[in-house]
Amino acid sequence: MTFELSPEHQSFRAVVAEFAAAEIAPHAAKWDEAHALPVEAVTAMGKLGLFGLVVPEEYGGTGGDFTSLCVAIEEIGRVDQSLGLTLEAAVGLGIGPILAWGTPEQKRRWLPDLASGAALAGFGLTEAEAGSDAGATRTRAVLEGDEWVINGAKQFITNSGTPLTSLVTVTARTGQAEDGTAEISAIVVPAGTPGFTVEPSYRKLGWHASDTHPLTFQDCRVPAGHLLGERGAGFRQFLAILDEGRIAIAALATGLAQGCLDEATAYATSRTAFGKPIGAKQGVAFQLADLRVAVEASRLLTYKAAAMKDAGRPRAELKEAAAMAKLFASEAAVSATRTATQVFGGYGFMEEYPVARFYRDAKILEIGEGTSEIQRLVIARALGLPVE
Numbered sequence: 001m002t003f004e005l006s007p008e009h010q011s012f013r014a015v016v017a018e019f020a021a022a023e024i025a026p027h028a029a030k031w032d033e034a035h036a037l038p039v040e041a042v043t044a045m046g047k048l049g050l051f052g053l054v055v056p057e058e059y060g061g062t063g064g065d066f067t068s069l070c071v072a073i074e075e076i077g078r079v080d081q082s083l084g085l086t087l088e089a090a091v092g093l094g095i096g097p098i099l100a101w102g103t104p105e106q107k108r109r110w111l112p113d114l115a116s117g118a119a120l121a122g123f124g125l126t127e128a129e130a131g132s133d134a135g136a137t138r139t140r141a142v143l144e145g146d147e148w149v150i151n152g153a154k155q156f157i158t159n160s161g162t163p164l165t166s167l168v169t170v171t172a173r174t175g176q177a178e179d180g181t182a183e184i185s186a187i188v189v190p191a192g193t194p195g196f197t198v199e200p201s202y203r204k205l206g207w208h209a210s211d212t213h214p215l216t217f218q219d220c221r222v223p224a225g226h227l228l229g230e231r232g233a234g235f236r237q238f239l240a241i242l243d244e245g246r247i248a249i250a251a252l253a254t255g256l257a258q259g260c261l262d263e264a265t266a267y268a269t270s271r272t273a274f275g276k277p278i279g280a281k282q283g284v285a286f287q288l289a290d291l292r293v294a295v296e297a298s299r300l301l302t303y304k305a306a307a308m309k310d311a312g313r314p315r316a317e318l319k320e321a322a323a324m325a326k327l328f329a330s331e332a333a334v335s336a337t338r339t340a341t342q343v344f345g346g347y348g349f350m351e352e353y354p355v356a357r358f359y360r361d362a363k364i365l366e367i368g369e370g371t372s373e374i375q376r377l378v379i380a381r382a383l384g385l386p387v388e
Contacts, residue, residue, distance in 0.1 A: 003300060009071055016075040019048055025079040031209040032082065032357055035201075037162050038209060041083055045076070046117015051090055055099060060112035066244070067306040070251035074302075077255030078262070079354075081361035082209035084255055088248045089158040089210075090114070094121030096241050097169050097186060101229030106188070113166060122160035124170035124189075124215055125238055127153060134171070134238060137184055139217065141172035143224060148174075148187055150195070150220040161198040161213040165191050168215065171234045184234035188226040195220030206360035243319050244309060245369045246326035250302040253329035253365045256358055257295045260333075260340035263355050264288055268343055278343070287339050294336065298329035320382040327375035330365035337362040 005013070023044055031038045045051065053069045055061025069091055077084025095114050098106060098121070113119035130136040139152025150172055160168050167190045175183040189196050199214040229237055265288055268279030278284050305321040313321075337359040341348035348355050366372045380387040 005067070005071070005303065009067060012068055013071050013075060016048070016050070016072050017078070019044075020075050020079045024076065024083055028080040028082075028209075028354070029351070029357065031080070033208070033351075035203070035208045037086065037211040038083075039163055042086060042117055042120070042162075042164060045083070045087060050076075050087055051095070051117040052115030054091060055095060055111055055115040059099075059107050060115040065310045066247070067303060067310055070248060070302060070306045073248055073251040074255040074258070074299075077252040078259040080209070081252065081256055081358070082207050084252045085207055085210045086120075086159060088245070088252055089123070090117075090120050092245045092248045093123035093241065094159060094169075096244060097123065097228055097237060098188070100240070101186070101233070101237060106225075106228070110167060110188070118164070119166035120159040120162055120164045121166060122157045122168040123238075123241070124154040124157050124160070124168050126156045128155060135182065135184070135235060137171055137173055137182065139170060139172040141174050141185065141187055143174070144221075146224045147221045148172075148224060148226065150187065150189065150217040150222070153214065153216045155214040156202070156212060157215055158210060158212055160211065160215055161201060162211045165198075165211075167191060168196075169228055170215075170217070171238055174231055174234075177232060183232040185231050186228040186234040186237050187222060188228055189217070189220060189222055193220055193222060204364075206357070206362070206364055208360075240315065242369060243315070243322045246322040246375070247302060247305045247309060249365060249369045250298065250305065250322075250325035250329035253326075253333035253362075254295065254298040254302050256333045256362060256365070257291070257298055257329070257336040260336040260355060260358055261288065261291050261295055263353070263358075264291070264340040264343040267347075284343055287343065291336055291339050294332040298325075298332045301325040301328050316382070320379060323370075323375040323378040323382075326369065327372055327379070331372060333365050334362045 049062055050072050052061030053064040057063045073084050073088050076087055098110055114121055141148045141150045167188050169186055169188050171184055171186055173182045174185040177183045195218045197216045202212050268284050269277055271278050302325045305325040308318050308321050340355040341359050344355055347353055
């Protein structure tokens with residue numbers, strides 16, 4: 001039994017941390033202000049091998065484990081949440097479905113470019129009235145001959161409109177199941193397909209350098225062979241993808257909380273008031289001590305869940321572990337930004353300091369990949385409670 005990452009994971013963490021400090025941190029504020037994904041940074045992350053971490057070597061990846069991906073997401077997110085999210089979504093939501101349910105031909109066709117970072121993929125699940133209630137999907141796909149004809153709309157879709165985006169996997173109603181519920185399937189739609197429109201990007205509170213768009217589909221036709229996995233398996237597929245995604249978001253949140261701790265500790269050591277560093281005051285020191293505990297607890301929950309994923313633990317166990325990690329880490333991250341901003345005082349309200357950007361970026365962590373309320377619902381049900 002161990003509560004530490006392996007020496008290999010620790011060495012990998014050091015490599016990613018060095019890359020993040022040299023190639024991302026100096027430019028993060030500029031990218032945030034520009035409200036645009038820095039393609040050059042994505043390319044550099046691809047050259048480091050971050051997008052291919054969980055992809056088998058035969059498809060251009062390095063065949064690593066999920067824990068390594070979480071390490072990378074945490075370290076990138078420690079300095080820039082937008083790029084940490086770009087990595088998380090590109091692998092978990094973009095590569096993940098194809099890796100898990102794609103045919104050998106689909107994998108050979110799409111994975112090499114995605115694994116190298118030469119291309120990005122999105123995952124079109126959320127709709128105006130179908131977020132946490134994913135079963136309420138309204139987008140429809142009808143099989144006409146050897147083509148799927150897709151009509152509908154998606155929103156809040158990450159990595160869907162970048163110059164590197166090559167495809168989006170969308171969930172759509174393809175019929176009705178025997179029990180009367182909607183039959184939902186997953187279908188791959190290549191970028192540029194006629195009838196597939198990427199709408200103008202959102203103006204967001206945070207994650208400014210992350211690419212996010214609404215999508216519309218109007219008589220969008222793709223080959224029947226673009227069905228991902230079995231017809232009608234889409235609901236089960238995206239629930240599994242969300243479980244993994246929640247662990248990855250927990251890693252992203254842990255990185256943000258660690259970044260807040262780093263910045264606030266350094267400031268409390270150097271900033272003086274009444275002749276002493278403000279960190280000498282218990283009112284500041286004790287807040288940072290509590291934040292240190294929250295960061296460590298977030299990290300332990302996150303990497304326990306990641307280890308369970310790598311060990312192939314039953315989905316019911318993984319589902320609860322993912323929900324606990326995501327819930328705790330995301331709420332700890334939001335709290336961390338409040339603490340860090342308070343330690344910085346008036347300077348924490350100024351955009352020239354990273355804590356202001358962290359403050360804006362944090363809130364979505366309690367919403368994306370399932371709200372905190374949904375995580376509590378999952379955990380309560382795991383306890384056997386008849387909660388609705």
